[in-house]
Amino acid sequence: MSTFYDIPVTTIDGKDTTMGTWAGHALLIVNTASECGLTEQYEQLQELFEGYMMRGFYVIGMPCNQFGEQEPGSNAEIADFVQSTFGVEFPMLAKAEVNGENTHPLFAHLKEATGGEDISWNFEKFLVNDSGEVTARFAPKTEPDDDEVIAALEEILPI
Template sequence: MSFHDFTMKTIDGKERSLGDFRGKVLLVVNTASECGYTPQYAGLERLHERLEGRGFSVLGFPSNDYGAQEPGSDAEIQTFCSTKFGVKFPLFSKITVKGGSKHPLYAFLTQAEPTGEVKWNFEKFLVGKDGQVIGRFPSSVDPEDPKLAEAIEKALG
């Protein structure tokens, strides 16, 4: 099983195979529009823009699981992200990332070491070119944190 085995609905309602990202290093983030960490969208977009040409992408998965901080529809989320933060990295339809009804994608991500439920919005999973989780960073780690940058650079080779 790998990250690339999943097909997800994009924020604009289209089915997309995550196999499209095979060979890329990915930063997978559960996002929310009304969270104290929401300003991280700006850093995530800068990171995406800076490294996209080297085979890197940020992927955002909105979730309303923590403090009901993502109450909007997919269309509202997309408008918020593009107008407030200029987000161009791929966003997907809102999903559940914790508990018994968590999406199978997040069941896969949270089985990687260190295992366990996603603790809050903007937790980050670093996925290698082969579709396996190679790093996990808590919400408090800024997208432009040197520890995260170092892990991404190592994965990009």
């Protein structure tokens, strides 16, 4: 892979693409889980997406079952859950691993760009600017509407 945008991904509905689908947009990429104490963050992620999408912003979720087996469902079950429970309209990717030898290339890149530390739990967040550069990383318990997240997002979005 030569750039962030060349990283291959599969959408939750099984379509193969690359991160180039979102080239030129600011992104908040999050590893998600449906049965986690932090699952309620889906609501704030959707609100953040709705509030900033007109300025070229996307939230992208990637379900992962590596933390407490809190994402046991199939991609179809996950998609149905997040849409029916939280009204999620932002892009969701297929379930994948974010740590270990089977780490998805997207999360391998995000971790490398932020010092190489493993993902600590569900709902870790990475902010990527419209040039594909990782500009910030936020801990799982940092809520999507936290002032620190909003300030970092405002800094990379066009007015």
